[in-house]
Amino acid sequence: MARPRADNYEGQREAILKCAAALFAQRGYVGTSMNDVAVACGLSKPTLYHYYRDKDEMLARIAEGHVSRLVELVESVEADSPGAPEARLEMLITRFLLEYADAQDAHRVLTEDVKFLPKVDRERILNKERRVVEAYANAIGLLRPDIGKAGLDKPVAMLLFGMVNWMFTWLKPGRSLTHASIAPLVCDLFFFGLAGATAPASGRRTTPTACRRSWTSAPARRPA
Amino acid sequence: MARPRADNYEGQREAILKCAAALFAQRGYVGTSMNDVAVACGLSKPTLYHYYRDKDEMLARIAEGHVSRLVELVESVEADSPGAPEARLEMLITRFLLEYADAQDAHRVLTEDVKFLPKVDRERILNKERRVVEAYANAIGLLRPDIGKAGLDKPVAMLLFGMVNWMFTWLKPGRSLTHASIAPLVCDLFFFGLAGATAPASGRRTTPTACRRSWTSAPARRPA
DNA sequence: CCTACCGATCGGTAGG
DNA sequence: CCTACCGATCGGTAGG
Numbered sequence: 001m002a003r004p005r006a007d008n009y010e011g012q013r014e015a016i017l018k019c020a021a022a023l024f025a026q027r028g029y030v031g032t033s034m035n036d037v038a039v040a041c042g043l044s045k046p047t048l049y050h051y052y053r054d055k056d057e058m059l060a061r062i063a064e065g066h067v068s069r070l071v072e073l074v075e076s077v078e079a080d081s082p083g084a085p086e087a088r089l090e091m092l093i094t095r096f097l098l099e100y101a102d103a104q105d106a107h108r109v110l111t112e113d114v115k116f117l118p119k120v121d122r123e124r125i126l127n128k129e130r131r132v133v134e135a136y137a138n139a140i141g142l143l144r145p146d147i148g149k150a151g152l153d154k155p156v157a158m159l160l161f162g163m164v165n166w167m168f169t170w171l172k173p174g175r176s177l178t179h180a181s182i183a184p185l186v187c188d189l190f191f192f193g194l195a196g197a198t199a200p201a202s203g204r205r206t207t208p209t210a211c212r213r214s215w216t217s218a219p220a221r222r223p224a
Numbered sequence: 225m226a227r228p229r230a231d232n233y234e235g236q237r238e239a240i241l242k243c244a245a246a247l248f249a250q251r252g253y254v255g256t257s258m259n260d261v262a263v264a265c266g267l268s269k270p271t272l273y274h275y276y277r278d279k280d281e282m283l284a285r286i287a288e289g290h291v292s293r294l295v296e297l298v299e300s301v302e303a304d305s306p307g308a309p310e311a312r313l314e315m316l317i318t319r320f321l322l323e324y325a326d327a328q329d330a331h332r333v334l335t336e337d338v339k340f341l342p343k344v345d346r347e348r349i350l351n352k353e354r355r356v357v358e359a360y361a362n363a364i365g366l367l368r369p370d371i372g373k374a375g376l377d378k379p380v381a382m383l384l385f386g387m388v389n390w391m392f393t394w395l396k397p398g399r400s401l402t403h404a405s406i407a408p409l410v411c412d413l414f415f416f417g418l419a420g421a422t423a424p425a426s427g428r429r430t431t432p433t434a435c436r437r438s439w440t441s442a443p444a445r446r447p448a
Numbered sequence: 449c450c451t452a453c454c455g456a457t458c459g460g461t462a463g464g
Numbered sequence: 465c466c467t468a469c470c471g472a473t474c475g476g477t478a479g480g
Contacts, residue, residue, distance in 0.1 A: 030254040031340065034459060046461075047469055083330045110394075112336050116255065152409065155401060157462065158394045159413060166386025169335075170379075177379060185376065185421060189383060192420025193413035268449060277477070323469060332467085 013051050016041050021062045021105035029059055036079035060121045066106035067128040067160050073099060074135040086191065092136065092182045093190070096164060101179035108168050129181035133157055144194060156197075160190055237275050240265050245286045245329035253283055253337035276277035284345045287338050291352040293323060298359040308364035310415065316360065316406045317414070320388060325403035332392050357381055368418060380421075384414055 019041045023032045034055055038045040052058050100107055105201050114125055136157040141148030147156060163186055171177065243265045247256045258279055262269040276282050289320040301316050306327060322329055329330055365372025387410055395401065 026339075028252065028254055028336075028340070030252055035457090044470060045459090048469090050468065051462070091453080114250075115250075116252070137399070154397075155406060156413070158390065162387040162390025163383045164386070166382065166390050169357065172380045182379060185379070186383065188421040189380070189417035190413070191417075193415075193417030196416025196420070197409060197412040257477085259477095268451095270451095271449060273480075275449085 009051075009211060016043070016048065016051055017058060017061055017065070018105075020058045021109055024062065024113055024197050025105040025108040026108040028057075029109070029116050032196065056117060056121070059109065059113060060117055062106050062127070063110045063125050065123075066103050066110050067125055067132070069098065069099060069103070070132050078135065082192070087138050089136070089143070090187050090191070092139065093160075093187055097167075097179040097183045097186070100164070100167065101173075104168055104173070106163070111165065112167070114126070114170065119146055133161070140194065144197070147194075147197070156194070165192070233275075238271065240267070240275055241285055241289075242329075243283060244282045245333055247330040248283065248337055249329040250288065253279075253340050254258070255322065278345070280341060280345070283333065283337055284349070285342055286330050287334045287341070287349050288345075288352070290334050291349055294320065294356050295352050297323060298356055300371040306438070309363050312358070313367070314411050314415070316363065317384075317388065319410055321391075321403040321407045321410070324388070325373065325397075328392055328397070335389065335392070340396050357385070360384065364418065366431070368421070371418075371421070380418070387414070 016037070020032075023040055027036070034045055036047060038048050041048070052061075055224075062157075073095050074092065075109070077088055077095065080132045081090075090149075104163055111127075114122055117125070133154060137148075137153040139155040140156050140160075145155075147153055166181075171179065171182070240261070244256075244261045247264055251260070258269055261282075262272050265272070267440065276285075287323060297319050298316065301312055321371075334349075338346055338385075341349070350363055357378060360374075361377040364380050364384075365377040367381075368377075371377055391403070391406075395403065395406070
């Protein structure tokens, strides 16, 4: 008889990770026991330890797998569309939203549970996140050099990430509104907002309400 | 000797809550032990239980206290400025950001740890959150009736909350960029974005990239 | 307000 | 002698 050799080892590993991600997202990493994971997977706890060294390794794989796919997305868009920065950023936003739709559990885990990892793993994952933020900040700096020069490209990128990343708290699967269907609205809000935003050094920061143009008038193309 | 009678009971309660909120925000609710809280407060664990029935009560007080202040903010703005919806919404955003600046721990706890509360407490807090969302959605519906009629006023409100609520992940205290100084940028991004956003029923949702106007041209006032 | 504990459950691993 | 697991239980620590 031929030796079966680790049957579907990689398949099992992936199945366990999907399962663990769902539980971590629901009950939190610390609030989920290895026994919970085992039961949900239909496996014994010792079997879990055959596939993963410990609980932390599961967490690290879930978070890093997700952020790695985001980095790949960033790099593929950078490679594919050397052209207009606006089209590139819009493609980035839309692809991110499609990715998020299929990775909601992993995304919540990345957001809320990475803090429980040992420093080495945490830093490795944070560095990949920084890589993603930088890509967005660069695109924003190209669209609005004044904002970039004022050092506000990253803050604006983070505000954009806020719109998109916060969606996991309220956009539930199975409803009519989906990640894909809301993408154009997100892009509209952001691109029109970015085009209209006042330059930081124009002095209006000290008197936020007094200086706003009426929203019913056409937004300024760009300040000064 | 006169009995001191509950000295500074309420003061101690508040001090413990501040302390606990900082720990919960840092290590998570489940990841924080009552002993951690006791040590950080400079109290014994049994003393903690003199001020709070159990760990859940601390969590509930932190989260509900924060969201209650947000509801009060909403109601005070509704009472004070019966006038222009845009000015009211801008005031709401700015006051929220100022509140967030002083309640970053509580805000993180509200965001990440309410799920660990018993259903009764959780629902009570969620209802207050819904009250806040509705106020924002109403203001947005007044500014863009077409978006309101399409049922997108709440989604747009949630996108706005995303920008603002996500800030706790990246805006660290002690830097030059503060909640107050970024408020005008947030308002600009949102109001110009809202003014330019295409109406949902205009058909562009099926072809997101093809239909966008160039961001360099002036945004449309409003669709059709 | 402390030391000393409890019932239970944690993450991880023994023998078979 | 290997990989792939099971039932049972380890030493420590959680909330109370």
